[in-house]
Amino acid sequence: MVRFFVSRETLAAEAPELTGENARHAEVLRLKIGETVLLCDGQGEEAVCTVSGAAGGAFRLAVQCRRESASEAAVKVSVYMAFPKGDKLEHVIQKATELGAYEIVTFPSARCVSRPDEKSIRRKLERWQKIAASAAEQSGRGRVPAVLALPGYAQALSRAAQAEKALLFYENEQAHTLKMALSAGNFSSVSLMTGPEGGLTGEEVTQASAAGLEICTLGKRILRCETAPLCALSAVMYQAGEF
Numbered sequence: 001m002v003r004f005f006v007s008r009e010t011l012a013a014e015a016p017e018l019t020g021e022n023a024r025h026a027e028v029l030r031l032k033i034g035e036t037v038l039l040c041d042g043q044g045e046e047a048v049c050t051v052s053g054a055a056g057g058a059f060r061l062a063v064q065c066r067r068e069s070a071s072e073a074a075v076k077v078s079v080y081m082a083f084p085k086g087d088k089l090e091h092v093i094q095k096a097t098e099l100g101a102y103e104i105v106t107f108p109s110a111r112c113v114s115r116p117d118e119k120s121i122r123r124k125l126e127r128w129q130k131i132a133a134s135a136a137e138q139s140g141r142g143r144v145p146a147v148l149a150l151p152g153y154a155q156a157l158s159r160a161a162q163a164e165k166a167l168l169f170y171e172n173e174q175a176h177t178l179k180m181a182l183s184a185g186n187f188s189s190v191s192l193m194t195g196p197e198g199g200l201t202g203e204e205v206t207q208a209s210a211a212g213l214e215i216c217t218l219g220k221r222i223l224r225c226e227t228a229p230l231c232a233l234s235a236v237m238y239q240a241g242e243f
Helices: 009-012 020-029 090-097 118-138 154-159 180-183 203-212 229-240
Strands: 001-007 036-040 046-057 060-068 075-084 105-106 146-149 165-169 189-194 213-217
Touching: 001 020, 001 060, 001 118, 009 036, 009 046, 020 060, 036 060, 075 090, 075 229, 090 105, 090 118, 105 154, 118 146, 146 154, 154 189, 154 203, 165 180, 165 203, 165 229, 180 213, 180 229, 189 229, 203 213
Parallel strands: 001 036, 075 105, 075 189, 105 146, 165 189, 165 213
Antiparallel strands: 036 046, 046 060
């Protein structure tokens, strides 16, 4: 079934229409009257529709049923990744979206080489959100994860600590494993925090612990900054029964 992301207003309409880029996509797909499509508002609500007509560059639809998206994970996982170099964050956004992340949050830390200014962040956020939207559409999701950029490490810790299970991964931690952290009770929201290429400093790890985050290891091998969040996210989804 072809999936289209539309605004909440379009989804709520009694007779929604595909216009603009969605209509052009429908034309490329050569959608015909009577064919079934799925409309999603990008926030977890969707509607099964059939094409009822086409005119003036728009496709009219008839709603068959409305429902919550069945493709979203039961656990809300927020991925917190310190600013990496190059386009590594774009890779993480795409793959984390495919894996079911609820949101992706980036922030500066002491050893970040990349430190984009406010103007650059605004431009990058627009691109990052488009990457998330494209990955959500490709992977059949009903929700597009929000991509956020926080101004400082303290703000990231404060926000991450609000999850029921808040974890920070540190290469020098040896005793407390991710398996141990995930086996301690049930949870509906998880935050996963990882550092940049040079890792987090000891002081930053102490700050995280004081803020209420559990400090964990991801094993005996040191993972690249773009590998660690995806590894942790996959483990959480497996533990939650998503795989």
